[in-house]
Amino acid sequence: MFGKGLIKGLEITWGWLFRKKVTVEYPDKKIVMSPRYHGRFELDQDKCIACGLCANACPNKVIQLEKTKLGKKQILLKYVMRIEYCLFCGYCVEACNKDALKFSSVIDMNQYFRDKVRLTLVDRPAPTPEEIAAAEAEEAAKAAAAQAAAAKAKAKGEEG
Numbered sequence: 001m002f003g004k005g006l007i008k009g010l011e012i013t014w015g016w017l018f019r020k021k022v023t024v025e026y027p028d029k030k031i032v033m034s035p036r037y038h039g040r041f042e043l044d045q046d047k048c049i050a051c052g053l054c055a056n057a058c059p060n061k062v063i064q065l066e067k068t069k070l071g072k073k074q075i076l077l078k079y080v081m082r083i084e085y086c087l088f089c090g091y092c093v094e095a096c097n098k099d100a101l102k103f104s105s106v107i108d109m110n111q112y113f114r115d116k117v118r119l120t121l122v123d124r125p126a127p128t129p130e131e132i133a134a135a136e137a138e139e140a141a142k143a144a145a146a147q148a149a150a151a152k153a154k155a156k157g158e159e160g
């Protein structure tokens, strides 16, 4: 019985010895991750409208965001993810209807210290009073132009 088991074991070992290796010598070599892999998060701040849907969808309250108004628009000031509590479930990515929040295929997120794990995707200063005034002036100019165009179209319609 002992001899038979040993031979069977050696048979399996020798069989695997000549097969193609499925492991790679990480971190010197890396495998290509699937496009659907849930790696490090990426945020396109130009697409983000600071609606907070992603934060509301998160079961672990991982996402913390700060926003402000610039004219009529809401802009993101800070977007921080407490990755140490993240399940990588993807609910936040699914909730984002602006396609702003995505997973990347980056897997290297390890840190020596817990406080360094936190992921800050956006951290920018609040707009200055000049920037706010410029945004408001631009919106007012756009509204006036739209009003003028509507009045012109109406006058044309009455003429005809």
Ligand code: SF4
Residues within 6 Å of the ligand: 057, 058, 059, 060, 061, 062, 063, 081, 085, 086, 087, 088, 089, 090, 091, 092, 093
């Ligand atoms: S992947 Fe899941 S747990 Fe992580 S931030 Fe998104 S919703 Fe929250």
Ligand code: SF4
Residues within 6 Å of the ligand: 043, 047, 048, 049, 050, 051, 052, 053, 054, 055, 095, 096, 097, 098, 099, 100, 101
């Ligand atoms: S990432 Fe998407 S869901 Fe989250 S605040 Fe920005 S636009 Fe809204």
